[in-house]
Amino acid sequence: MKQHFLVFKLSKLDNSNIKDDFDISFYFQQIKQCKNIKCIKNIALDIKKQLGSFYNIVMPLERFYNLIEKMKLNSITEITNSIFYEDFLGKELDDASQSKKVTYKSAIKQLFDYVDEHNNYYDNGEPYIFNITKDNKGNTVSLPRLKQRRKVPIFLNQEELEKLNKNIMTCNNFVKANYEFQRAKDILIIKLLIYSGITSSELVNLKLSDIQEVVNNSKKYLQLNIHDSNLSDRLIPISNKNIIRHYNKYLKLRESQEHDYLFYDKADTNKQLRTQYVLNTVKKFFKCAKISKPKITAEVLRNTFGITLHNLGSPEKYTRELMGYKTPQMFKELVKYADKEFIKASSVFENIDKL
Secondary structure, three states, X not given: OHHHHHHHHHHHOOOOOOOOOOOHHHHHHHHHHOOOHHHHHHHHHHHOOOOHHXXXXXXXXXXXXXXXXXXXXXXXXXXXXXXXXXXXXXXXXXXXXXXXXXXXXXXXXXXXXXXXHHOOOOOOOOOOOOOOOEOOOOOEOOHHHXXXXXXXXXXXXXXXXXXXHHHHOOOOOOOHHHHHHHHHHHHHHHHHHHHHOOXXXXXXXXXXXXXXXXXXXXXXXXXXXXXXXXXXXXXXXXXXXXXXXXXXXXXXXXXXXOOOEOOEEOOEEEEEOXXXXXXXXXXXXXXXXXXXXXXXXXXXXXXXXXXXXXXXXXXXXXXXXXXOOOXXXXXXXXXXXXXXXXXXXXXXXXXXXXX
């Protein structure tokens, strides 16, 4: 049935901009002959060159069909709205954005609406009605009503953070051709993420003009001006002892550019650094420090920044504003995993070591 549905969807897509040599009837036959979703995906990849919207329909179906195969259902009629909402949207797409869930929900709904309309299940010719988006009472289920599993933020505890910080300077996994430059750049990147709590997007958009040295209460800081952010405009001070030597070393090796971005792509100096580079840098230093996490991203360090400040007694309002959280609840969901007693206990031992 899915082949007929996809042929139907392909026939309805806007093909006004495709080339004359695009033989849609050929793809109709190819899709009908497919025995599994993998075959359909390969065809969709070929069609994508001229009709990308068709590939966007196939992707949700592939994800859904893979889940159904793992569940080993005896019959298609065992697919219920609880499987659709709880197992697929709620668990399988747990890490997906809300917009992606809406897109996938729409694609799967269209498939089952098509099946409802065209199947003959009962002996009298009546169809089997799935009502995949209806609850047991016949009411339409919306995504806001979907039971969400609460995500536990990934962060480094104090021991892991100290381990990472200790291994940053001994890591030697850098490109030999630009060893000194890349080492200085990558160290500054990881240090900025640790001590500022900014996102990877904010980091790659950081400009030299956004950074200045300031003095507050006789202490020197490197202050970052984070503007045009998706979160909130804010000023972030970093103690000079934590960052200044890494910042100055990088500036000595940084070549003069027409643009003002702090970081740039060495392969194409006219372009700012990509967030993928930041992600790869974080993964590299985690590997050097032998730190394992379920998912390694720059957000792990951002979470660590917020939790660590909270552990050390930073006022909640200040830390929340520093990180750009617009609502108190967003920040409260993060710092509920803080452990002040662990920090206090560790501080005692640190003081003993200094005696």
